[in-house]
Amino acid sequence: xxxxxxxxxxxxxxxxxxxxxxxxxxxxxxxxxxxxxxxxxxxxxxxxxxxxxxxxxxxxxxxxxxxxxxxxxxxxxxxxxxxxxxxxxxxxxxxxxxxxxxxxxxxxxxxxxxxxxxxxxxxxxxxxxxxxxxxxxxxxxxxxxxxxxxxxxxxxxxxxxxxxxxxxxxxxxxxxxxxxxxxxxxxxxxxxxxxxxxxxxxxxxxxxxxxxxxxxxxxxxxxxxxxxxxxxxxxxxxxxxxxxxxxxxxxxxxxxxxxxxxxxxxxxxxxxxxxxxxxxxxxxxxxxxxxxxxxxxxxxxxxxxxxxxxxxxxxxxxxxxxxxxxxxxxxxxxxxxxxxxxxxxxxxxxxxxxxxxxxxxxxxxx
Amino acid sequence: xxxxxxxxxxxxxxxxxxxxxxxxxxxxxxxxxxxxxxxxxxxxxxxxxxxxxxxxxxxxxxxxxxxxxxxxxxxxxxxxxxxxxxxxxxxxxxxxxxxxxxxxxxxxxxxxxxxxxxxxxxxxxxxxxxxxxxxxxxxxxxxxxxxxxxxxxxxxxxxxxxxxxxxxxxxxxxxxxxxxxxxxxxxxxxxxxxxxxxxxxxxxxxxxxxxxxxxxxxxxxxxxxxxxxxxxxxxxxxxxxxxxxxxxxxxxxxxxxxxxxxxxxxxxxxxxxxxxxxxxxxxxxxxxxxxxxxxxxxxxxxxxxxxxxxxxxxxxxxxxxxxxxxxxxxxxxxxxxxxxxxxxxxxxxxxxxxxxxxxxxxxxxxxxxxxxxxxxxxxxxxxxxxxxxxxxxxxxxxxxxxxxxxxxxxxxxxxxxxxxxxxxxxxxxxxxxxxxxxxxxxxxxxxxxxxxxxxxxxxxxxxxxxxxxxxxxxxxxxxxxxxxxxxxxxxxxxxxxxxxxxxxxxxxxxxxxxxxxxxxxxxxxxxxxxxxxxxxxxxxxxxxxxxxxxxxxxxxxxxxxxxxxxxxxxxxxxxxx
Ligand SMILES: Nc1ncnc2c1ncn2[C@@H]1O[C@H](COP(=O)(O)OP(=O)(O)O)[C@@H](O)[C@H]1O
Ligand SMILES: [Mg+2]
Numbered sequence: 001x002x003x004x005x006x007x008x009x010x011x012x013x014x015x016x017x018x019x020x021x022x023x024x025x026x027x028x029x030x031x032x033x034x035x036x037x038x039x040x041x042x043x044x045x046x047x048x049x050x051x052x053x054x055x056x057x058x059x060x061x062x063x064x065x066x067x068x069x070x071x072x073x074x075x076x077x078x079x080x081x082x083x084x085x086x087x088x089x090x091x092x093x094x095x096x097x098x099x100x101x102x103x104x105x106x107x108x109x110x111x112x113x114x115x116x117x118x119x120x121x122x123x124x125x126x127x128x129x130x131x132x133x134x135x136x137x138x139x140x141x142x143x144x145x146x147x148x149x150x151x152x153x154x155x156x157x158x159x160x161x162x163x164x165x166x167x168x169x170x171x172x173x174x175x176x177x178x179x180x181x182x183x184x185x186x187x188x189x190x191x192x193x194x195x196x197x198x199x200x201x202x203x204x205x206x207x208x209x210x211x212x213x214x215x216x217x218x219x220x221x222x223x224x225x226x227x228x229x230x231x232x233x234x235x236x237x238x239x240x241x242x243x244x245x246x247x248x249x250x251x252x253x254x255x256x257x258x259x260x261x262x263x264x265x266x267x268x269x270x271x272x273x274x275x276x277x278x279x280x281x282x283x284x285x286x287x288x289x290x291x292x293x294x295x296x297x298x299x300x301x302x303x304x305x306x307x308x309x310x311x312x313x314x315x316x317x318x319x320x321x322x323x324x325x326x327x328x329x330x331x332x333x334x335x336x337x338x339x340x341x342x343x344x345x346x347x348x349x350x351x352x353x354x355x356x357x358x359x360x361x362x363x364x365x366x
Numbered sequence: 367x368x369x370x371x372x373x374x375x376x377x378x379x380x381x382x383x384x385x386x387x388x389x390x391x392x393x394x395x396x397x398x399x400x401x402x403x404x405x406x407x408x409x410x411x412x413x414x415x416x417x418x419x420x421x422x423x424x425x426x427x428x429x430x431x432x433x434x435x436x437x438x439x440x441x442x443x444x445x446x447x448x449x450x451x452x453x454x455x456x457x458x459x460x461x462x463x464x465x466x467x468x469x470x471x472x473x474x475x476x477x478x479x480x481x482x483x484x485x486x487x488x489x490x491x492x493x494x495x496x497x498x499x500x501x502x503x504x505x506x507x508x509x510x511x512x513x514x515x516x517x518x519x520x521x522x523x524x525x526x527x528x529x530x531x532x533x534x535x536x537x538x539x540x541x542x543x544x545x546x547x548x549x550x551x552x553x554x555x556x557x558x559x560x561x562x563x564x565x566x567x568x569x570x571x572x573x574x575x576x577x578x579x580x581x582x583x584x585x586x587x588x589x590x591x592x593x594x595x596x597x598x599x600x601x602x603x604x605x606x607x608x609x610x611x612x613x614x615x616x617x618x619x620x621x622x623x624x625x626x627x628x629x630x631x632x633x634x635x636x637x638x639x640x641x642x643x644x645x646x647x648x649x650x651x652x653x654x655x656x657x658x659x660x661x662x663x664x665x666x667x668x669x670x671x672x673x674x675x676x677x678x679x680x681x682x683x684x685x686x687x688x689x690x691x692x693x694x695x696x697x698x699x700x701x702x703x704x705x706x707x708x709x710x711x712x713x714x715x716x717x718x719x720x721x722x723x724x725x726x727x728x729x730x731x732x733x734x735x736x737x738x739x740x741x742x743x744x745x746x747x748x749x750x751x752x753x754x755x756x757x758x759x760x761x762x763x764x765x766x767x768x769x770x771x772x773x774x775x776x777x778x779x780x781x782x783x784x785x786x787x788x789x790x791x792x793x794x795x796x797x798x799x800x801x802x803x804x805x806x807x808x809x810x811x812x813x814x815x816x817x818x819x820x821x822x823x824x825x826x827x828x829x830x831x832x833x834x835x836x837x838x839x840x841x842x843x844x845x846x847x848x849x850x851x852x853x854x855x856x857x858x859x860x861x862x863x864x865x866x867x868x869x870x871x872x873x874x875x876x877x878x879x880x881x882x883x884x885x886x887x888x889x890x891x892x893x894x895x896x897x898x899x900x901x902x903x904x905x906x907x908x909x910x911x912x913x914x915x916x917x918x919x920x921x922x923x924x925x926x927x928x929x930x931x932x933x934x935x936x937x938x939x940x941x942x943x
Contacts, residue, residue, distance in 0.1 A: 050849050054770075078848040085849040091842035095864050104860070105850040156850065 001192050002063025002159040003028045004049065009058035011044050018044040019055070020216035026160075026194065031186055033195045035203040036213035037239065042196040043088075045213075046162050049194065050085045051078035062159050084158030088165045090149040092137035098124070098148050099133040105156040123155040126185075143174045160192040167202060179205065200240045204228060212236050234357050237285045244291065244332045246284040250276055258356060260284060264328035268305040270354045285355040288333055294346040304350040311343045389854040393771040396761045397780075403822045404780050407795020408787065410802055411643070414636035421632065422801050432637040439634065441614070449615040451529055452536070452604065453597035459537025460593045461586055464544025469578060470689060472549050474676045477686050485693045487546075488701070489539040491926055493883035494602040495903055496919045500700030501526060501535050502606065503707050503916065510703050514715040527611035532603050538696045540593045547589040548582050574676065588656045595649045598642070599788035601886045606907070616642055617886075620790045625797065625890050636798075639791045650786040701923060707913065708920035727917035737914070739895070740902035741921055743813050744882055747898060751817035752877040758821065759828040759877075760870055764858045767836050768844060785826045792823055793890030800891075811893040819887045824880050828873045835869035836862070875933040879926055 004026040011019040019041040026032045034042045047053040049060060051067060054075055060068040062083070067076045092101050099120060106116045124130040127147040137145055146166055153161065166182070167175045183206055186193065197203055203210050204224040212219040212227060212235075220232040231237035234245065251267065252259040258275035260268050260282060268284065276282060294306045309332065313324035321339045325332040327347070334347075410421060415433075417426040436442060470476055471483040489497055504511050505526055515522045525531050601617040609618055616638060624635035678685055707713045710722040732738045759781075765771050766778040784792070796819045800810050809815050839862065847857040863870070885900025892901045899922050906915045 050845075052845050052848065077853070078845070079851045079853050081849075082851070083849055085846070087842045087846060089840060089842050091840065091846035093843055093846075093861055093865075104847070104852075108851045108856065152846075152850070 001028055001190070003030075004160055004192060004194070005059070005061040006045075006049070007059040009045065009048055009055055009060065011041075011048060011053065011055045017216050019048065021058070022213075022216075022218055024211060024218070024221070026192060029190045029192055031193045031195065031206060031208045033197060033203040033207040033210050034213055035197060035200065035210050035239070036219075038198055040213045041216040042198075042213060043164055044216075046085065046164050046194065046196055049160075050083045050162055051076055051081050052085075082156075082159045083162055084153035084156070084160070085162040086146075086149045086153050086164065086166050088168060090137075090145045090169070092145055092148055092152070094137055096136075097133065098129065098135050098137070098140070101137070101148060102152045102155050105152065109156060119155055123151045126154065127151045142170050143178055146170065146178065154189070154191075158191075160194065163193065163195045165197055166195075167199070168197070182206065204240070210240075212239060214239075229353075231285070231355065234283060234285065237355060237357075242288055242333060244286045244288065244330075244334075246286070246327060246330050246332070248282060248284065248328075250278050250280045250282055253278060257351070258282075260356075262307070262328035263330065266307045266328060268307060268349055268354075269300070269302075269351050270356055271351045272356045275356075276358055281359055283357045283359065285357065286349060287353075288335055290350055290353050291332070291334055292348050293334075293336055293340065294348040298346075298348060302351070304348055307347050307349060309345060309347050311340060311345060314339055389769070392761075392855055393765050393769060396758070396765055397771070397773055397777045399758065400762060400777060400780050400825070403818065403825070404783050404787075406799045407792045407819070407822065408643070409795075410798035411636050411639045411791060411795045414632055414798055415640040418633065421798055432633040436634055436637045436641075442619075445614050445616060445619050448529065448608075448613055449598060449617075452533055452600075452608075452615055453594050455530060455533035456536040456540060456597040456600075457590050457594045459533055460540035460597075461544045461590050463537060463541035464546075464589065465548055465579070465582060465586055467541065467545045467689075468548030468551075468582070469574065470685065471545075473578065474678050474685075475682065476678060476689065477682065478690075482689050482693055483545075483549075485697050487542045488697050490542040491879065491930055492539075492701070492923060493885055493900065494536070494539055494600060495606070495885050495900060496704070496883070496922055497539050497700060498535060498602050498606040499903070499907070499915055499919050500704040503713070503912070504699050504703045510713055510715060511699070517715065526607050527613075529613060532607050532613070535607070536597055536600055536603050540596060543593055543596070544586065544589040547585040547592075551582050551585040584656070588653065591649055591653050591656055595646055595653070598646065598649075599790065599886075601790055601889075605904070617788070617790045620794060621889070624790075624794045632798075635794060639794050642788055643786070643791050646788055646791075647786040704916050705920045705923060707916035711913065727913040731914050731917045736894075736897060737902055737906075737918065740897040740899050741918070743816075743897060744899040744922075745925075747813050747816050747820065748878045748881040751813075751820055751881050752874050754817065755821040755824060755828060755877050755881075756870055756874045759825060759832055759873060760863060760866065762825070763829060763832045763836050763866075764862055767833060768841070768858065768862055769854055781829055782826045784822055784824075787823070789823060789884075789886030790890070792819060793887040796822075796887065797890045811895055813896045813898070815891050816888055816896060816898060819891055820881045820884055823884070823887055824877055827880060828877050831873040831876050832866065832869045836866055839865050871936070872933070875929060879929055882925060882929075883922060 004024070006022060006024040009019055009022045010017070022041075022045060024032070034045060036042055044053065048055045048068070049062075055068060055070070057070045058068070059066070059070070062081060065076070065081070066072075066074050067081050068074060093104075096104070102120045102123065103116055106119060111119070120133070121130060124133060127150055129144060129147050129151060132140060132144065132148075137148070140148065146169070150166070167178050170178055179202055186206065195202075195206060207224055209221060209223055210227045211221050214235050220227055220236045222230075227236065228240055231240065231243075234243075237243045238245075246260075246262055246268070248260040248262045248268070250258050251261045253275040256271055256273060256275065258270055258272055260270065262268060270284060298306055300306045307327060309325040309327040311323055312326045312331070315322045315324075317335075320335050320337055323334045323336060323339070325334060325345075325347070332347075414421050416428055416430065418429045418431055419426055467483070467486050471479045471486065476482070501509075503509055505522075505524060506512065512522050524534075526535065599617065601621065604613065604615045604618045605621065607613075608615060609622075614622075620635055620638055620642070623631050623638065703713070706719075708727055709725065710719070711724050711726055712722045762777060762781045766774050766781070771777070787795075796815065800815060809818075843865065844857045844862050847861045848854070852860065883900070885898075885903070888898050888900050889904060892898065897905070899918055903915055903918055903922075906918065
């Protein structure tokens with residue numbers, strides 16, 4: 001177990017800047033998730049940590065070992081780093097049995113035969129695969145292969161554990177089970193872990209901290225709750241959880257409050273620590289669960305605003321209705337138990353919890 | 367719960383021993399060996415072409431005189447013309463036959479199309495030398511069919527001792543190459559375009575000529591350049607049929623000037639070889655360009671759906687008869703009669719077979735130590751040399767495709783370069799190299815010279831069998847081993863190479879067959895004691911021992927047939943393409 005320090009890591013593929021000045025400090029025993037859309041540079045970052053690709057710049061230190069440093073030209077090959085990497089494809093060797101797969105790293109380390117056997121059995125028991133030691137990988141299901149891949153990595157007690165979308169090849173049901181199992185395992189092992197995923201649920205439920213990545217850069221780092229509740233920018237807000245964006249202009253500010261005029265002139269009040277100057281273009285972000293249909297006769301108050309919206313579409317999704325709304329020209333998504341009667345309705349927007357971003361961000365890009 | 371948890375991280379000492387230092391020596395050694403192997407025959411040829419006396423004589427001067435002399439050599443213009451005419455005619459015949467066969471066997475409801483297609487391929491498994499003798503036995507001046515024809519009609523209408531005659535034999539033996547490329551072309555495997563035309567109301571032959579053939583053009587064009595190159599390099603057919611008739615092509619010119627003459631003119635031979643090398647390099651470059659364009663049209667692996675074949679209708683049986691006749695005349699008869707001749711003291715349509723059947727040819731062959739040694743040498747060169755070459759090719763492949771070796775691109779290039787080196791040029795080149803290098807005297811008269819030369823010749827062939835499979839092995843598999851603490855070489859040994867076992871086995875089989883039938887390089891390099899079947903065949907041929915030639919050829923055919931059959935049964939590989 002060791003800490004991991006990454007400074008200004010940069011990697012290009014030709015013209016593409018796959019990883020752009022990424023810096024990150026992972027404490028000993030911490031579980032950190034790299035979260036971002038496909039192609040944002042997560043796997044490239046992981047490969048750089050494991051030593052599979054030589055980065056173009058920056059520094060990587062694992063515990064006391066400097067693995068890569070562009071200034072001194074240090075570059076340790078993967079076999080000298082003692083990392084554990086579970087591949088998205090699992091990468092089990094098809095010509096070896098489960099036992100042979102798992103024992104391989106111990107043979108490399110010249111562990112005595114008796115201890116080798118004991119440790120393989122121990123780790124296979126840990127991942128609940130002891131009954132399958134003599135099988136070949138193609139005789140296992142996806143979930144079982146994933147466990148063997150994990151066992152093969154845990155058996156040699158790597159300094160840090162790197163997991164590249166380990167659940168993405170499983171079907172939805174299995175994925176939920178495997179996630180719960182992984183969460184339990186991680187509290188048991190307490191290994192320093194970098195977990196890569198594009199799935200926000202995995203990230204939110206497993207991590208000590210989440211690193212949201214966007215186009216090779218770090219967009220935000222923080223504990224799950226903070227990233228969810230206080231996204232640093234519209235990209236993060238949109239990527240983690242569905243988010244409704246309403247562009248507008250500040251018309252009035254008071255201490256820690258701003259009054260924003262939407263496209264059609266309706267006004268919305270939000271609470272924010274540092275309100276921008278009147279006249280500034282802003283974007284308001286609401287989680288779907290924050291918005292609700294206003295009760296009859298409910299009027300704007302200190303706690304929130306009431307606005308009128310048009311119903312553009314409605315769909316029954318089992319027990320609830322999903323409404324597509326139009327509010328001052330912006331699309332809005334909302335879930336409700338009872339659908340409104342007409343095609344116009346009034347919405348209640350809370351002042352607390354809404355997030356105000358500076359500028360009129362083109363959120364369709366994210 | 368903590369009972370099941372893993373103990374704390376191992377001490378630093380538990381880390382895998384770092385063997386990373388092994389990587390560089392292995393990679394550099396392989397690259398250097400490959401480079402030496404490929405450069406060994408080329409540098410002496412190029413150097414000899416620009417000095418004024420044999421390489422082993424003192425007082426050499428740099429000169430361009432050889433080029434002038436070659437240009438002024440009487441009849442050299444005719445040699446070039448013959449070479450070109452022979453290659454062009456051969457290519458034309460091969461492409462026409464190959465394309466027709468591909469359409470007929472691949473896309474129509476011709477009876478027994480699969481069997482005919484298999485038989486059509488046979489010539490590429492055999493050496494051109496053996497095929498030449500087969501044709502001679504059937505269609506030569508005293509050949510079986512010639513005598514039959516003479517008895518019934520008058521003069522036969524064919525004469526193998528002419529450019530068209532030679533081109534016919536060569537064309538038939540190269541037609542399988544055109545056939546293979548057309549068969550893997552998109553039109554054969556994906557008939558949707560044809561079906562569209564047929565739905566639109568086009569008839570069978572209209573669809574064939576307007577849709578199928580134009581779509582086959584890229585495959586035809588690429589294999590045409592390939593076949594033209596092979597025809598330029600062909601030695602056996604011009605040697606057997608051209609020389610007696612006074613028709614000299616570049617390869618036979620090199621053979622007579624370089625080794626077979628009483629006073630070989632090394633300057634001229636090397637210069638002609640350099641010229642040939644330049645032309646073939648150009649053609650191979652052209653192949654590369656064409657292949658880039660062809661890829662778009664070729665579906666590799668093919669589809670599972672069986673395309674709906676064209677209905678031949680009333681022409682079905684007449685076309686079948688024609689195709690069967692062709693296979694009988696060009697494949698079954700030459701090989702069959704040659705083998706029959708091996709088991710007969712004499713072969714003539716006038717004498718009943720039962721009266722002449724005997725094993726005397728084989729008895730005589732094995733009575734002579736030189737010929738049994740040739741068979742044994744061929745087997746050793748193929749079995750041991752093939753294994754060594756497979757090992758080298760496996761190393762080259764893992765370095766080129768599975769390492770971050772600094773010079774892996776140049777290594778890849780060097781490994782494929784022998785495609786551009788004709789067999790005669792390699793033969794002359796190694797001949798010079800051995801004469802030049804003081805340390806090589808030891809192996810001069812051994813079969814190891816042949817192993818070295820054959821290995822150089824067939825690195826690209828073997829590489830072609832190994833590389834595609836290696837590219838299919840997911841890089842994650844070796845990356846996983848690296849991360850777990852295996853250095854590059856351990857990863858290759860424990861993960862990559864074991865996964866490539868089928869490809870290596872296929873590579874070995876292909877090399878065994880290639881080594882076993884190779885003669886071009888060998889006739890420049892063999893010495894008493896290091897004869898192989900190819901050189902012994904030529905030796906017997908010059909002595910006019912038709913029966914012994916047939917017996918030795920039959921042995922080659924038998925061994926290769928057994929290899930092909932075993933390979934098919936064992937791992938279902940196709941040994942071509
Ligand atoms: N070997 C490579 N060659 C060229 N481009 C690559 C290579 N690997 C990754 N990339 C590019 O780098 C970017 C980041 O890729 P990756 O790290 O695999 O993304 P992620 O794992 O987040 O989906 C992508 O734009 C991808 O196309
Ligand atoms: Mg990825």
